Amino acid sequence: MGVDRREFLKIAGYAALFGLGGKAAIDILSPGELEASMQGIPLTQGKRWSMVIDMRKCLKQQEAGKDGCKECMIACHLEHNVPDWGNPKHAIKWIWQDKYEHVFPEHPNQFIDEGVRHKPFILMCNHCVNPPCVRVCPTQATFKRESDGIVAMDMHRCIGCRFCMAACPYGSRSFNWGNPRKAPKELNPDYPTNRAYPERSKGVVEKCNFCVELVAKGELPACVQACDKIKVHALNFGDLDDPKSNVRKLLREHYTIRRKPALGTEPNLFYII
Amino acid sequence: MLERAIKGTSGYWGWLIFLLALMGIGLGCYLYQFFEGLKVTGMSRDVSWGLYIGQLTYFVGVAASGVMVVLPCYLHDYKAFGRITILGEFLAVASIIMCLLFVFVDLGNPVRIMNVILYPTPNSILFWDMIVLNVYMLLNIIIGWNVLAAERKGIHYQQWIKVLIYISIPWAFSIHTVTAFLYAGIPGRHYWLTAIMAARFLSSAFCAGPALLILLCLIVRKVSKFDPGKEQIRTLAGIVAYAMIFNVFFFLLELFTAFYSQIPGHMHPIVFLFKGLEGHGNFVPWMWTAAVFAILSLVLLIVPATRRNEGTLTVACIILIIATWIDKGLGLIVGGFTPTPFHTVTEYWPTTPEMLITIGVWATGFFVLTILYKIAVSVKEEVAA
Ligand code: SF4
Ligand code: SF4
Secondary structure, eight states, X not given: OOSOXXXXXXXXXXXXXXXXXXXXXXXXXXXXXXXXXXXXXXXXXXXXXXXXXXXXXXXXXXXXXXXXXXXXXXXXXXXXXXXXXXXXXXXXXXXXXXXXXXXXXXXXXXXXXXXXXXXXXXXXXXXXXXXXXHHHOSSOSEEEOTTTOOEEEOTTTOOOOOHHHHHOTTOOOEEOOSOGGGSOSTTOTTTTTOXXXXXXXXXXXXXXXXXXXXXXXXXXXXXXXXXXXXXXXXXXXXXXXXXXXXXXXXXXHSOEEOSSGGGSOOOSEEEEO | OGGGGGOOOHHHHHHHHHHHHHHHHHHHHHHHHHHHOGGGSSOXXXXXXXXXXXXXXXXXXXXXXXXXXXXXXXXXXXXXXXXXXXXXXXXXXXXXXXXXXXXXXXXXXXXXXXXXXXXXXXXXXXXXXXXXXXXXXXXXXXXXXXXXXXXXXTSOOOHHHHHHXXXXXXXXXXXHHHHHHHHHTOTTOTTTOOTTHHHHHHHHHHHHHHHHHHHHHHHHHHHSSOOOOHHHHHHXXXXXXXXXXXXXXXXXXXXXXXXXXXXXXXXXXXXXXXXXXXXXXXXXXXXXXXXXXXXXXXHHXXXXXXXXXXXXXXXXXXXXXXXXXXXXXXXXXXXXXXXXXXXXXXXXXXXXXXXXXXXXXXXXXXXXXXXXXXXXXXXXXHHHO
């Protein structure tokens, strides 16, 4: 969401001082932001959750800091106690970065513009409309929620056959190769005491769940909150089913691309380049 | 009839104890894997299946190939095979046991395996694979056992067995077709996404399985008084030759499509396997070994003189089994995962525990096979006497 509530109140307050209406003030301060951000709320009523990632904003922020920006990833991995094995072969990734060429390998272009060449793009599960991971799962441990389109994962039913990992064309799924409780604790100090998020055992698959647990409470996904907090607003979460939503507005106004659209999975993640 | 399994020579017992030792080592390694997790294997986020699933695929093929003796015998009334159908059926039983064990050891959460039955999911090919494999195993146990029991009593088996036999014939084709569908319907894995996958699987199964059966027949002839027969082995060799021709032909079709179309996604896995990609080529020597062995075995099988000579036929069968095993039990899986969805290459090589578990499962399969063959052969010896 473009402007969080507290920021909205602050701006509205200043605006009132100058005798302007809140909305008008925001329109002056950052035109279009309000509509783009506040639609799609209440959050618990989305029918087709999706995300529009504005890579222009994201890359700008990444280039600002000397180590790039890792806010969304830190927030997500904290929220879900994502174990860290320190071994790329066993890495568990919910939201991560990889260079443009790896994210869009089907768009090879030797002479691509410098703005994206080798640039770190944000990746996560696409919450596909037609997800092959769900099609292949023999236990329905991974399933698509009819109500809002989130591709969820029941880590307590998963048998760890890893069929879904073979089926996902986006590398969005990770497997607990070892016991997640034994993973280094630096990144997840609450683990395994954080009861807000169910513990998983070794031998199960996990992935981004679009923060179903937060969305159910009417909150934005942790990554989106983190990005909004530093006022970058690169991650826009909203309901694709609602023509008036923030994401639909962004899609109307920008040229966006999706990963591997030819496979017919219909990703619900869109990238503004 | 079971008691025949416990009356044997010291060679028989020595072999069983050897297999038991391998099974014990495998079990020990499995317990280690069970408690530590699959991180003790060489598999990774990018190559998330490996040796285990490769073996599943290979032995489904061996199991299906039992039909290559059953079909001529019962559909074409080729009487000569009546002598060895039991060997084909019991080989199928032992193979399916290995398949089920390979699925089991590959699971991250084996204690939850019943979830596949508690939450039946018809859209998952794995669900169907489990059904067809189990039914095929049951069919072969029932058919093999009853036919053998009837033979011992010198009577004709009952009519309902015949019905089961007719069912088992298309069923054999189904198990390998369904196993091919595990791979052939997955978007984004170019090496697997090919309509000819099931046909390739069947052809490689129908050469590798009967080749193994030939070797087993030769062993049976050596260690017992039962001779599976010269004609039988000769006919099997013909089947192996034809199936291997199809197998190699189908693979060449894949090469044509990939390299004439020049679509990178289609070419890359094959380039990785045979030449190496982005500096990773740990499968190159293996794949070339497979290619050379495949050609050599074809020559030995096609030239009538070498096909009819049991010495050269044995060599042909051994190298054919090695070639098809590398292709299906190793290359097929890794090729499907390479390059990764990010167009990178992550190397895979099985670890020692992983190999020992695999050997343990093979040993279990051969343990079961030995006992079943012992029973069958003892009955045959008695009837002959
Ligand atoms: S991105 Fe992968 S894991 Fe996510 S819904 Fe699509 S296929 Fe499934
Ligand atoms: S690993 Fe788990 S979620 Fe994935 S297909 Fe198997 S049971 Fe389903």
